[in-house]
Amino acid sequence: MKKRVPAIVLLWLIIDVYFFAAVQTLTANTTIYLAYWLFDGLLGATIVFSAFTGKTKVISWLMALMLLSFVPKLIGSIVLLLEDVTRLVRGFPPHSVGVSQFVLIIAGVFFLLLLFGVTRGRHYYKVRRETLYFPDLPEEFDGFTITQLSDIHSGSFSDAEGVQKGLDLVNAQKSDMILFTGDLVNNHAAEMDPWIPAFAKLEAPYGKYSVLGNHDYGDYMRWDNVNDKHANLQRLKNVHKEIGFRLLLNESLTIDKNGESLALIGVENWGKGGFHKYGDLEKAAARVPNDAFKVLMSHDPSHWDAVTMGHHQHVHLTLSGHTHGAQFGFELFGFKWSPIKYVYKQWAGLYEQSGKYLYVNRGFGFLGLKGRIGIWPEIAVLTLRRK
Structure with missing residues (x-):
């Protein structure tokens, strides 16, 4: 800086x-x-x-x-x-x-x-909807809905009423599942403490799941010693439990519905350039059958091009965040621009390549700039449909 x-x-x-x-x-x-x-x-x-x-x-x-x-x-x-x-x-x-x-x-x-x-922009939440079609989606999941949140950055919050407005919008979607793709805090696990009761009230019948983002590890501040940093990360993992999210750390689980299933995979943060590469897709997907329908949570969208697209297993849908859309830009009549596009090839919204989809969430919170200009905070609702 x-x-x-x-x-x-x-x-x-x-x-x-x-x-x-x-x-x-x-x-x-x-x-x-x-x-x-x-x-x-x-x-x-x-x-x-x-x-x-x-x-x-x-x-x-x-x-x-x-x-x-x-x-x-x-x-x-x-x-x-x-x-x-x-x-x-x-x-x-x-x-x-x-x-x-x-x-x-x-x-x-x-x-x-x-x-x-x-x-006002920091709490000017927009619900963005996408319907995705897959020929091999299990029939029981035809019409299954996922609400994705990303980049909450609770350490930046100061307006409880504004945050609650966003959380009420999340519950109003009544999605089958809620997925959070990282950066719960800016640096300290304690930043989330005042917001635990509000976020714990998020509801989804098929569960709430999460992964870590680059800010969650405490890598961007000076700690007195390594033990303090480790304790902070452990506390943050416990916070995920307290708000009712199952944190996936380079692992997978199965979402069952009436005898059919899909695989939910979560990797730790993996970023290009100077970002740490804690994520291990090979480890996370090790127990996932090749023919399973796969949804991957990976905080940084650069992971999609660098690792996911070339993985031997077909990952149908990847959900990311991280970019915030730079919190500055514009989106009009289907055209979108932000300076972050010169850093990240995939930076906001839906992308498709070789039958694989990536959705990059613009983020629920904010960091640095105390607001959002043109790139508004997002609640993404994705509907899975069988062709």
Whole structure:
């Protein structure tokens, strides 16, 4: 984070300078000029100071303020750039007042959208539904429903009413089974303690099951000793029991329904790059018959391409999370974009390849940015159908 902050602030400064041309075109008021630069200057300096002093709780709010300042100006600067291209051809006449007014209106609209995201977006839950068809789905599971949750990040919660709104939506789906694909906490198992009673009330007739995500191991903080870290992980495993979830640690079990069954497989976290590779699909699926219908829970979607697709067993459906959709982007008329797409090939929603499906959940909670902008918190409901 420390290495990225100077580059982010520098880019922000460049956009600030460019956007200021529109302000200068519309007014010569020095008080407005002073307020423009004073706000961003103080905010940028505070972000740099907080990043280098380790004040992570403060910096998440500061980054939200930075987005409120940066993104509207970035969008407005694109319009200014188009005008400057025409000014180049016309010999650089003064900036158009009409264009500058339009730029400020566009920036204002995006500011309001961002403001909603950082104030209300974190609990603006969306129920997303997908129906998946499989020729070899056992007949008794035709119409079987799964509600998937991912990336709860309870350490970020502060609004009990907002969280309960999401949990009520989960139970309202009345799905046959609830699956949680990791990151229950940010770092500490104790972060979940205030929320245990609420999450324990989630209900599903065929059970609730879970796996661990990269944040659940406590790898992103400094512990006094190894024993404390191990004790934290053990406590987190007990928390899964207390909220009624059967935690799968590189293992599988059978879900039975009227004499037929499907295999539910859960691997520990396995991530590309610098992420730990605790997951072991070979071990987890060792006792699963080749002809079984298989549902795999694997927190990081990069595991699908890297391991699952090449596995000797046909894994019909993989459920992942991890990306959060970067908590920033947009989804309109079937088109979706987020900066996370340049890091993860599969980052949100449903993917299919060679008759195998992957669903990447956008996440129930939030981390870092104290909100969600365009990529809303998700409750996924998947219906299995037999062709």
